[in-house]
Amino acid sequence: MRCAMPAFAFVAAALILAGGGLLADDIRSVRSIEFRGLTLLSKYDIIRGARLKAAGEGIIIDVDSLKQSLDGNPFVASYRVEGTGDGLLVTVEERTPEMIVTAKAGRGVLICEVDAEGRILSQNDVHAAGIPVLHLGEADLSGAGVPAGVRGVMDLLARVKKDDPLTYGELSEIYVGDGRLRIYARGRRTEFVMRPLVGDFKTLRHLIGICDHAKRKPGKVVLGDHAAIIR
Numbered sequence: 001m002r003c004a005m006p007a008f009a010f011v012a013a014a015l016i017l018a019g020g021g022l023l024a025d026d027i028r029s030v031r032s033i034e035f036r037g038l039t040l041l042s043k044y045d046i047i048r049g050a051r052l053k054a055a056g057e058g059i060i061i062d063v064d065s066l067k068q069s070l071d072g073n074p075f076v077a078s079y080r081v082e083g084t085g086d087g088l089l090v091t092v093e094e095r096t097p098e099m100i101v102t103a104k105a106g107r108g109v110l111i112c113e114v115d116a117e118g119r120i121l122s123q124n125d126v127h128a129a130g131i132p133v134l135h136l137g138e139a140d141l142s143g144a145g146v147p148a149g150v151r152g153v154m155d156l157l158a159r160v161k162k163d164d165p166l167t168y169g170e171l172s173e174i175y176v177g178d179g180r181l182r183i184y185a186r187g188r189r190t191e192f193v194m195r196p197l198v199g200d201f202k203t204l205r206h207l208i209g210i211c212d213h214a215k216r217k218p219g220k221v222v223l224g225d226h227a228a229i230i231r
Contacts, residue, residue, distance in 0.1 A: 026064050027060065027062050028083070029058055030086060031059070032088070033061070034084070034088070034089050036092070037092040040128060041075055041094060046069065046092065048069060049068065049069040050065045051065040067081060074119065074121045074122070077093045079092045095119070095121055096115060096116075097113040097115060097122075097128040098116045098131065098158075099113075099131050099132045099154070099157070100113055100114070100126060100128075100131060100133045101114050101133075101150070102133065102134070103137065103138065104138055110142075112146075113127060114154075120143070120145055134154075135174065137176065150176075153176055153196060156196055157171075157174075163198070164205065167208075170205070170208055171185065172184050180195060181193070181194050181195070181200075185208050188211065188217070190218050192221050192223065193222045193223065203223055207221055207223070
């Protein structure tokens with residue numbers, strides 16, 4: 001006479017086998033998994049890579065694999081996994097993207113979200129909206145963070161954000177090259193060419209206001225030492 005394997009034991013065995021034969025330390029049967037603190041990420045971003053399976057009216061989950069998935073997600077600054085009766089509660093603190101950075105990658109373009117420390121949070125998968133886009137042209141974004149040379153521009157922008165948040169809020173796209181910045185303000189087509197200097201950003205705020213009130217919108221404004229050339 002054969003004995004049927006209980007559903008929990010069967011699914012748990014399947015999870016162990018799916019993990020390459022390694023015995024998991026914490027396999028649980030829960031009715032539900034609740035996620036808190038998610039703003040940019042979805043619950044599917046969190047459980048991607050975790051071993052779990054529906055079983056009856058609940059879920060069998062390898063909690064260790066869930067923690068590994070959380071540890072490996074650059075967006076996750078910290079997390080807590082707790083049992084709540086017959087459920088599981090996952091509380092996440094997300095890192096915040098400071099800007100989107102683009103760079104040439106072969107024949108294509110690599111798009112990354114980057115936090116204030118220059119840490120790359122995502123590649124070709126944008127979660128945030130309303131943050132500046134920094135176009136680098138040629139740059140190596142394959143590592144864990146932006147190149148050291150880019151940090152100078154990011155530090156400058158961080159200072160502008162702190163000292164002049166209104167001007168920072170107007171920044172839409174920033175192109176870096178040849179020691180100059182080419183900037184487009186939100187909702188405007190005028191190209192502002194300027195030096196990477198705090199003083200030029202102070203001037204930029206006034207020029208954006210002048211262009212907004214002009215009947216004819218200029219195509220380009222070039223900032224100099226003591227004057228701006230409008231074309």
